[in-house]
Amino acid sequence: MAGNWKMNLNHLEAIALVQKLAFSLDEQTYEKVDVAVLPPFTDIRSVQTLVDGDKLNVAYGAQDLSAHDSGAYTGEVSGAFLAKLGCTYVAVGHSERRQYHAESDELVNAKVKAALRHELTPILCIGEVLDVRKAGEHVAHTLAQLDGALKDVSAEQAAKVVIAYEPVWAIGTGEVATPDDAQEMAAAIRSRLGELYSQGVAAGIRILYGGSVKAANVGPIMDQADVDGALVGGASLDADGFAAICRFDQS
Numbered sequence: 001m002a003g004n005w006k007m008n009l010n011h012l013e014a015i016a017l018v019q020k021l022a023f024s025l026d027e028q029t030y031e032k033v034d035v036a037v038l039p040p041f042t043d044i045r046s047v048q049t050l051v052d053g054d055k056l057n058v059a060y061g062a063q064d065l066s067a068h069d070s071g072a073y074t075g076e077v078s079g080a081f082l083a084k085l086g087c088t089y090v091a092v093g094h095s096e097r098r099q100y101h102a103e104s105d106e107l108v109n110a111k112v113k114a115a116l117r118h119e120l121t122p123i124l125c126i127g128e129v130l131d132v133r134k135a136g137e138h139v140a141h142t143l144a145q146l147d148g149a150l151k152d153v154s155a156e157q158a159a160k161v162v163i164a165y166e167p168v169w170a171i172g173t174g175e176v177a178t179p180d181d182a183q184e185m186a187a188a189i190r191s192r193l194g195e196l197y198s199q200g201v202a203a204g205i206r207i208l209y210g211g212s213v214k215a216a217n218v219g220p221i222m223d224q225a226d227v228d229g230a231l232v233g234g235a236s237l238d239a240d241g242f243a244a245i246c247r248f249d250q251s
C-alpha cells in the first residue's frame with residue numbers, strides 16, 4: 001500500500017503524518033502489508049530521520065527521478081541521491097508526469113532503468129485516459145505503455161518492479177474503477193509480463209490499482225486475484241484514512 005502525496009505536505013507536516021500513521025498501524029498489519037509513503041523530495045530527509053530514529057516499519061520513496069545519474073540537469077534529482085536517503089521506492093511514469101511534463105514511454109523506460117541501477121524499486125505507473133477507454137482500446141493502450149517502459153529490462157530486473165495500473169479518468173475524480181475493471185487490467189498486465197518474461201516472474205510481480213481508492217472501496221478491489229495493493233493519492237494525506245486502507249482485510 002503506497003501513498004503518493006503528490007505536491008502536498010511540507011517536511012513538518014510530513015513528520016506529523018508519518019508519526020501518526022506508524023502509531024495507527026499494528027504488527028498484524030505490517031505482517032501482511034508493505035506500507036510506503038512517497039512524499040515530495042523536500043520531505044524525504046525528514047522522513048528518513050524519523051523512520052530511522054524511531055525504527056518505524058514504514059518504507060518511503062520519491063515520486064520521480066532523473067534518467068541521468070549526475071551532471072548538468074538543472075532541477076533534476078538523481079536516483080543515487082534517493083538511494084543515499086534510504087528510499088526503497090520511486091514512482092515512475094505517473095500520468096501527471098506524462099500529462100504535464102510530456103514524459104514519453106522512452107523517458108519512462110530510461111527512468112525505470114535509472115531506478116534499477118540504484119537499487120530502487122520503481123513503481124511503474126500505466127493507464128489510459130477516458131477517451132481511450134470509451135474507444136475500447138484501454139487494454140492495448142496500457143499494455144503498449146508496459147512494453148515501452150520495460151524495453152530492454154531483463155527478467156531479473158523486471159522481477160523487482162512494481163506495476164501500478166492507474167486509469168487516468170479515476171485519478172482524483174472520485175470515480176473509482178470497478179473491481180472488475182481493476183482485475184481485467186491487472187490480469188492483462190500479468191499475462192503480458194508472462195509473455196515478456198516467464199510465468200514465474202509474472203506471478204511474483206506486485207500489481208497495484210490506483211485511482212480514488214479509499215477505505216470504503218479498497219476491500220473489493222483487494223479481493224481481486226491479480227490486484228496486490230493500491231497506490232493511493234488524496235486518501236493517503238490523512239493518516240487515519242490511509243491506516244484504514246492499509247488494514248483493508250481487517251475492517
Ligand SMILES: O=C(CO)COP(=O)(O)O
Pocket residue numbers: 004094166170171172173174210211212213231232233234235
Ligand atoms: O494518482 C493517484 C496515485 O498515484 C491516485 O490519486 P487519487 O487516489 O487521489 O485518485
